[in-house]
Amino acid sequence: MTIPAVRLINITKRFPGVIANYRVNFEVLPGEIHALLGENGAGKSTLMNILTGLYKPDEGEIELGGQRVEFKGPADAIEQGIGVVFQHFKLVPNQTVAENIALGMRRPRFRLDLKKVEHDLTSLGQKMNLQVKPSAVVKTLSVGEQQRVEILKVLYLGAKILALDEPTASLTPQETQGLFVALRGLAAEGYAIIFISHKLEEVTSLASRATILRKGQSVATLDLTGQPGEKEKLARLMIGRETDAETSSELGLTTLVGPSQVQMSGPVVLEAKDLSVVNAAGQQVLHNVSFDLAQGEIVAIVGVAGNGQRELTETLAGLHRLKTGTFRLSGQKLDGCDPREISQKGVAFVPEDRLGMGLVAGLDLEDNYLLRKYWEPQMRRGPFLRRKQAGVDLAAAITHYEIKVGDAYAPARLMSGGNLQKLLLARELASQPRVLIVANPTRGLDIGASAYVHERLREACQRGAAVLLILEDLDEALALASRLLVMYEGRIVGECLPVRSNENLQKIGLWMAGAKAVSTVKEGDS
Amino acid sequence: MDLVNLLAITIAAGTPVLFAVLGELLTERSGVLNLGLEGLMLAGALAAFAGTWASGNLWVGVLAALLAGAAVGLIHAFFTITIGVNQVVSGLALVLVGQGLASYLGRGYIGQVLPDSFRPVVIPLLGDIPILGQVFFRQDWLVYVSFVLVPALAYYIYRTRPGLNLRAVGDSPATADALGISVAGTRYTYVCIGGALCGLGGAYMSLAFIPSWNENVTAGRGWIAVGLVIFALWNPWRAMFGAYLFGFVDGLSFELQAAKDQIIVLGLNLNQINTFFLKMLPYLVVIIALVFSHWRMRANRKAAYSGPPAALGQLYLRSDKN
């Protein structure tokens, strides 16, 4: 029997008020790709942080190659051949690729020989199918490239055990395929690979075994054989109950596209023409973006993060000055209006940055509820705020939106992501907007909270609002939207229906990667 | 007033600020903002004076200044890194502590004469070069120390492993932490080293530039240094330029006040400028320099080097669970 490259035995880790891991057992063999499966908040990240020596487990043991080890810190774990690629890359954005890789090395002690590092990197990259320019400054690289840097970094530091945390979250389908090729190659070389994900499709196509974490506990380890019904079994183990239609589509188990979802019949509510925006650094971030949004439809804009989606939503909310173009709400001109006027006219905006823009981390819920309401007539008396009214409205919102709060007058940063998102939705939906712009509303939320958000969006849409949705996760977009637009480098490069056919996916992937395309819904629109 | 003399004074007047700017530059590179330079310099100046007064040896005074600066820096490190106090306010408190200490403990030294002070030493050969030699190589030992320190720090920050680690901690502490670099340890180290260098700047005031003791011997130079770090864009060579720019203005106002003959530039009689306006000049120049560098930073926001360390002023806690 092969000795596992790494074995975690009965690991328990507690935080103030939370048990993140409870008696978790997990092992990987050399040359194996082993998936670690679980919802957000199931304890995957904590487990990885224990494996990298960032956290010390409160109980339990770690064995490497059959030897019991104890990590004093991350340096120890690296020394022992463990390398982790985190979902949020741990790279210094202002340093070059070579500097970032030299950063993790122990030797030489004093003088840096960056030329040598650059040379080594080039050859390692070629060998492992992970090319990237060593002298490039990291912040100028794409997400896919940064991920390659991360993998190269851990390989360069001599890792034999490689853990990847949600590595495909913001890659195009093609980039994902490229990553899988590289990972299979590494496994063939004898590396032990831990693949952390909640996407069943990817897990079953890549890994040979899977361990499922639920609520901090390891509930099962399965050999993946590709039998029918396997994904459903994994899903059941992961969420601890039978999957309903909602969660199935969430997990990508079924394709939920019926004619009921494609509602293009309503009148056009939001009309954007030829939008171009230049950012503070002088770069053009939007190039002549045009689209229509009809009443009752959910349009998802998909694409790799950083291709202008964020700027587009902010522009529509009135946060950027237009270089060219115009946008109208039922014929009424919105460009040139400030964010308050746009909100008053009936365009709500739920930004991606929940605690930096949408809500204020240091303020309590009442202040946060007032953030985009304090100007309303019922909230003020002359130049003064009517706090009492705000308290009443907030209490109503907390009840209606099932927001769980310990103390409404504690800072918002103490709330969970799901509750923050509910509060944001409550505020933005309170005035029954005609257009709702929502950016990555389910990022970091667990399946339950995601489903809740989706339900609210569908509800708004049924009420007659038009929803513009920015999503990075293609599966989610396919499940939720009635129409897809693909953005690349500040342009809308493609449009299609949310059909989960191989042909369609292929096409979307090419668009996301920058291939030229035309609309397949109607002719000559964009 | 002759130009060579003015330039020589420029170097001397710029040196105490240069030490402080270099110190703060290291501190800020690690991600900690220390606004307490004025207090650190005063503590250093007092320690230097007291050390020299007691021992009769200038280098004992210098050592005392380094230690005093590091010790006061340690207070800032403890409160901001370990306790998690707001860095801006902690820096302000540090100024009060430094001023209070200098005033309270230094009371007995007012009017005392030092047994020795740093005097210009002519470097053989180099000192004989016309103009350049007179400006740069007829200075005191501490100035020569600063000449070595600037290139050494530039090399250290950009070309060595500890320098790379330092930049990583200031730019992205989570990354550094994940790679096993101690964020708190690095920050403690550089806050103390930075403090020691500020102390050295203070020592230059009380042992070389003035050299005597009064309770406001630094006269705002610590604050000027804080401003010049931004002007320097966290780079030692630019720090040198900024410090000498200040030194030039400071020296100029000093020379103009001392000059006996009339100095007429572009038909303007400079002697007639009021002393108090000359005294304002260095502070105004710092504001102008700051405006200039911000305007530049805006112009090339895309460039990798241009901004402050990304994590400057932020507390780093590892406890983020998710």
Place this chain on the structure above:
Amino acid sequence: MSLKQESVVISPVAPPITPLKHKFDPVALLINGGSLTVAILLALVVISIPLIITGKDPLYIYGQMYQAAWGDSYGQSETIVKAIPLTLLGLGVAVAFKARLWNIGAEGQFYAGVLGATAVALSFPDWPGWLVIPAMVLAAMLGGALWALVPALLKSRLEVNEIITTLMLNYVAISLTNYFIYGPWKDPKGFNFPKTPPFSEATYLPVLLENTRIHFGLVFALVAMLLVWLVLGKSLWGFELKVQGESTGAARYAGMRVAGNIIGAFLISGALAGLAGMSEVSGIGHRLEPNLSPGYGYTAIIVAWLARLNPWIIGLVAIMFGGLVSSGYTMQRLGISSGLVTLLQGAILFFVLASEALSRRLLYVRALRRGNPET
């Protein structure tokens, strides 16, 4: 215009809604209050180290300081006199701090106000009180506001660090004041001493209490407390300052005019500092001499911070620090440097900051525990 064409009830059966209330939290109060007391005691203990080193008896010194500030009615009245400028300056600083603008230029804005008031007083020696005093107030507030306008514009237009600019301008203001005292405004009958001629009696702020120096500036301070409380705590604009102080991103998202608010906050901050300058020169000095302020502008920063920007508490803390400042003068008479008082201020600030940070962490952990009831 109204866009609500249809009214939709979100949930068909609305559960009863109880209005929210601020919870009274005795543990939080205990942690906050207890840590504050401990902090001040610790500061006193730590500062006794240099006292002992220099051969002084800390208990005796502290006793003397207390006596000086609170021992008799004269000491008490002097404490109040010092608390007046500290309150006004502290309130000014608090307005800027609320928007997270580090205005540490209160000292310079104070002097700019002094210059404005003095200019009026010296230019119009014949004006009656009802005319000259409002004119001085106006000139002083204008002077302070103008002095704050420079950093405000640089901050809002170019994002120039306001800490440095406000501080540099302090030195400039003091030099400018000295220029006037030693130059154009020097009293020709003053035996060449650096001071202006005495102001006309019409410019004197009335004394409120016989045999003390407590003057009408106290009323300025009380009115300013009320107004700042209304503006920061109750008004829409105060809400905007609070939001943009926490997050400019959120402020823009809420359609706030961030740059305009920066300028507004700075102007008010400077105007209050200028008013403090006027009340000092017109209520106490009655002529302008160098070193009118023993560093009030810096002490006010501590006052505002310790009071957590609450206007009423600023008044209380200002009285405490007024006592400290006035005992500084007594220390000098006893042959001890007033640096001791500065040192004490620094130490108190450090320990209070630390206690704040620690109790915040304690409360945070507690809130985390509460926020996750399921585990």
